[in-house]
Amino acid sequence: MKKFETLKLNKQIVKSILNEKFKEPTPIQKAIIPPILNFLDVIGIAQTGTGKTAAYMLPLIHNITRNKSSYEKRSCKSLVLLPTRELATQVYENAKKFSKFLSIRVTLIVGGMKPTPQLKSVEKGVDIIIATPGRLLDHINTKGIDLVNTTSIVLDEADQMLDLGFFPAIKKVYKNLPKKKQSVFISATMLKPVRALANEFLVDPEEINLSPRATPIKKIRQMIIFVNKEAKLEKLADVIEEEKIYQAIIFTKTKIGADKLALALKKNKIKASALHGDKRQGQRNKILKDFKKGVLNFLVATDVAARGIDIEDISFVINYDMPMQAEIYVHRVGRTARAGKSGVAI
Ligand code: ADP
Ligand code: MG
Numbered sequence: 330m331k332k333f334e335t336l337k338l339n340k341q342i343v344k345s346i347l348n349e350k351f352k353e354p355t356p357i358q359k360a361i362i363p364p365i366l367n368f369l370d371v372i373g374i375a376q377t378g379t380g381k382t383a384a385y386m387l388p389l390i391h392n393i394t395r396n397k398s399s400y401e402k403r404s405c406k407s408l409v410l411l412p413t414r415e416l417a418t419q420v421y422e423n424a425k426k427f428s429k430f431l432s433i434r435v436t437l438i439v440g441g442m443k444p445t446p447q448l449k450s451v452e453k454g455v456d457i458i459i460a461t462p463g464r465l466l467d468h469i470n471t472k473g474i475d476l477v478n479t480t481s482i483v484l485d486e487a488d489q490m491l492d493l494g495f496f497p498a499i500k501k502v503y504k505n506l507p508k509k510k511q512s513v514f515i516s517a518t519m520l521k522p523v524r525a526l527a528n529e530f531l532v533d534p535e536e537i538n539l540s541p542r543a544t545p546i547k548k549i550r551q552m553i554i555f556v557n558k559e560a561k562l563e564k565l566a567d568v569i570e571e572e573k574i575y576q577a578i579i580f581t582k583t584k585i586g587a588d589k590l591a592l593a594l595k596k597n598k599i600k601a602s603a604l605h606g607d608k609r610q611g612q613r614n615k616i617l618k619d620f621k622k623g624v625l626n627f628l629v630a631t632d633v634a635a636r637g638i639d640i641e642d643i644s645f646v647i648n649y650d651m652p653m654q655a656e657i658y659v660h661r662v663g664r665t666a667r668a669g670k671s672g673v674a675i
Contacts, residue, residue, distance in 0.1 A: 336362050339394045341430035342387055349426065355380040360537040361513075362388045370534040371513045372487075372527065376546045377663025378639070378670075379539075381515050382423050385409075385483050389513075390428050392481065393456045400454030403474055405436070407481040409459045410502070412489045414439040414610060415617055416637040420485065421459045433457070438474070440464040441610025448473045462490075462498035469505055476505040486636050487514035488523045488656070496526070503530060517663060518543040518656040543659045548666040550673045562590070565649065566597050568675065569627075576620070577645035578664050579629045580652070590649060591629040601627035604634055635660045639667060647675045 332353055333346050354362070357375035364371050365388035375381055389407050396406065409424075411417040421437040428435060436450045438460035444467070451458065451474055458465070458474070468474040482502070484490040490499055512531050517540060519527075527534075545551065556564045568574070579601075581587045587603040594601035602616045602625055619625035621640055628634065629649075635657055646665045652658045665672025 336387075337366065338362070338387055338391050339431070342390055342394075342427060345427050345429045346383070346387070348429070351380075351383070355384070357381055357537070357539055358384040358387070360539065361385065361535075364535040364537075365389065365511070365513055366391060368392065368481075368511050370511060370531045372519070372524075372531070372534050372536045372538075373513070373515050374519050374537065374541075375517065375539040376544070377517045377660065378546065378667030380668070381485070381517075382420055382639075383427065385485070385513050385515055386420070386424055386427055389457065389481060389483065390424070390431065390433060393433060394431060396480075398478075400434075401475070401478050402454055403451055403472070404454045404476070404478040405451065405456065405458040405474075406478060407457045407483070408465075408476065408479050408502075408506075409457065409483040409485060410462055410465070410490060410499070411459070411485050412461070412495065412636060413633055414441055414461055415613065415634070416486070417459050417461050418614075419637065419639060424457060424459060435459065438465050438468065441613070444468070444473075462495055462502060466498055466501055469502075476502070477507055479506055479510065481511045481513070482506060483513040483515065485515045487516045487527065488519045489516075489636065491523050491526045499530075518659055520656065543656045545659050545662050545674070546666055548669070548671040549662055550671070551662070552673065552675045554675060561649070562593055565647070566594070566599065568647075569599060572645070572673075574645050576623065576626050576643060577628075577647050578634060578643060578661075579627055579647045579649050580635065580661050581629060581631060582650035584631055586650065587629045587631055591627075594627060594629070599627060600625055601629050603629045605631040606633050632657060632661070634664070638664055640664070641667070642670075643667075644670075644672045645675065646672065 361373040434455035435457045584605040591601045591603035662674035
């Protein structure tokens with residue numbers, strides 16, 4: 330059994346991990362922590378809920394403690410990019426936990442929040458910026474953030490970050506980075522064409538793929554229910570009752586669909602709220618917080634919640650509308666059965 334102590338991480342980092350009650354590193358953590366510590370380019374693919382966040386965040390923090398260079402104004406040493414604000418916030422909270430016993434400056438830069446406090450937080454320079462690409466580029470354009478000293482970049486949910494929607498933004502970010510840098514690409518899924526796109530950014534990467542094809546983890550019991558479209562809502566309410574589902578994420582195809590379904594469930598006295606990109610960020614945060622606390626039982630979401638979100642004890646994921654891509658399915662159902670637990674996908 331390889332313990333965290335053997336990974337050559339800073340003692341204060343190990344202390345923070347033990348504080349989190351992690352007993353031993355997960356396979357992806359064992360595999361990619363050493364090459365990231367060695368400042369190599371890395372592609373790390375591993376199934377949902379297997380601890381990929383710590384797998385890149387721990388060595389990133391360690392490398393910062395090693396590199397004692399002083400802070401440059403409006404700069405960061407490491408940059409982590411994520412596709413959604415919720416996910417960026419979650420990773421920010423993780424970074425805070427893992428650097429609890431160190432004096433490291435971590436900043437969150439996401440849309441939907443006032444830009445001025447963000448600019449102030451990076452004014453004197455920071456160690457790590459955790460961001461969504463859009464808002465980061467806004468700050469780069471107005472010279473509020475400068476990436477000339479950023480020597481490590483991580484793309485979490487990398488295949489989505491290389492997808493059409495984000496690709497131009499990622500290219501722009503790369504144009505602002507120095508020549509000599511480390512790139513780390515992380516995901517649970519990576520189709521071949523997307524993997525090929527990654528070559529544009531990576532130099533001789535260490536490639537660790539613990540999930541060669543997009544597959545849901547074994548601990549998820551997968552079910553399918555055949556039902557006519559008109560009877561879908563009623564069936565959903567029945568299933569919730571029959572299976573005694575206390576909390577679940579229910580995925581819909583569209584924002585309007587999410588709103589409609591949440592409303593219909595509420596009429597059936599089922600505590601549900603919709604989460605999607607047309608809601609104000611304040612609302613989005615509150616809904617997710619209530620769901621995490623268990624105050625809210627059903628989160629009806631678009632694919633904005635399909636990736637990365639880590640909520641303990643979510644044992645059910647319901648695809649009210651089927652996803653059209655296998656990868657999206659894998660990510661959606663991966664909101665359950667995390668960190669060794671089991672779950673059900675319907
Ligand atoms: P992924 O990004 O692979 O989907 P996360 O990084 O979100 O997974 O981690 C999933 C859960 O596993 C988190 O709640 C995290 O705290 C927990 N976790 C991570 N590493 C370990 C570990 N070594 N031992 C136990 N739990 C862990
Ligand atoms: Mg993740």
